[in-house]
Amino acid sequence: MNRMKRxxxxxxxxxxxxxxRRASDRQALHDTVSAVLARVNAGHPVVDPxxxxxxxxxxxxxxxxxxxxxxxxxxxxxxxPHDVRFGVGRGAIQALxxxxxxxxGPAYWAARDAIVEAERLAGKAALRTTRTxxxxxxxxxxxxxxxxxxxTALDHxxxxxxxxxxxxxxxxxxxxxxxxxxxxAGITPSAVSQRVRSDGIGVAMETMRMLGELP
Numbered sequence: 692m693n694r695m696k697r698x699x700x701x702x703x704x705x706x707x708x709x710x711x712r713r714a715s716d717r718q719a720l721h722d723t724v725s726a727v728l729a730r731v732n733a734g735h736p737v738v739d740p741x742x743x744x745x746x747x748x749x750x751x752x753x754x755x756x757x758x759x760x761x762x763x764x765x766x767x768x769x770x771x772p773h774d775v776r777f778g779v780g781r782g783a784i785q786a787l788x789x790x791x792x793x794x795x796g797p798a799y800w801a802a803r804d805a806i807v808e809a810e811r812l813a814g815k816a817a818l819r820t821t822r823t824x825x826x827x828x829x830x831x832x833x834x835x836x837x838x839x840x841x842x843t844a845l846d847h848x849x850x851x852x853x854x855x856x857x858x859x860x861x862x863x864x865x866x867x868x869x870x871x872x873x874x875x876a877g878i879t880p881s882a883v884s885q886r887v888r889s890d891g892i893g894v895a896m897e898t899m900r901m902l903g904e905l906p
Contacts, residue, residue: 700829701738701752702759702781703798705806706766708747709774709822720747720773727769735762739794750802752784752794756825756838757905763823764899768861772854774822776813778806781827801826818843820850838905845898848891856890859883863896 714720721743728749732740736758741751753759756779763777780801784794805826812821823842827835852860855876862872873880887893 700782701754701784701798702756702779703784703794703802704741704751704753704759704763705778705780705799705802706741706749706763707776707806708770709776711747711773714773717747723773724749724770727766730769731762731765735765737762741766750794750799752798755906756781757903760823760842760905761899761903764903765864767822767849768857768864771857771861776806776809777823778802778804778809779823779825780805781825781829797828801828812843820847822846822850838902841898841902845895845902848895848898852890852892856886856892859886859890860892860895863887863892864899 708714708720708724711717711720724743724747728741728743728751732751736754737751738754739752741749741762743749751759751762753762759779763779767775767777778801780798780803782797782799782801784798785796787795805824808826809821809824812818812824821843823846825835825838825842849860855878858876859872862875867875869880869883873883876883878886
């Protein structure tokens with residue numbers, strides 16, 4: 692019989708594909724999500740790798756809020772054109788069954804509350820681009836509010852990007868050169884620079900960097 696073990700405070704990330712039931716090929720979508728999660732797990736710090744848990748929902752555990760948000764940014768970019776909603780929560784995590792990787796606890800409850808809130812906010816016309824919300828019973832409310840303000844603004848930028856601008860952002864996240872990004876997007880290098888400035892891609896990258904440094 693496995694005893695419940697409580698871990699130090701961690702950050703749980705829950706993600707869900709928006710309107711996944713409308714996908715024409717759900718097996719292909721499942722395979723894509725699995726591949727993107729594997730790539731992000733391999734390339735970024737993670738405590739418990741993000742894995743698909745039910746349908747098109749996935750979960751992962753991270754040591755810091757910055758690590759969890761960075762993973763979310765890369766997962767979202769990697770899954771385009773599929774849209775993704777995220778809930779992020781900090782707290783203790785309980786290992787219900789370590790062998791099978793079954794976890795529970797306040798961090799997951801907070802992340803679940805956050806993803807429900809993200810869906811609720813996206814139902815409002817003015818906040819329809821909302822995709823990521825942070826919830827934490829252990830952080831100061833002002834800190835949580837500041838993080839969510841930054842995420843709301845970032846989501847607005849990302850939700851306003853054209854397919855070409857998304858490809859540029861993806862290239863920047865992958866560390867590609869401007870020349871390689873231009874070739875991938877089918878535009879000139881100078882057009883890449885123009886879009887980075889005019890479409891807010893540069894602002895988005897800097898916001899992601901700062902959020903990625905949060906403890």
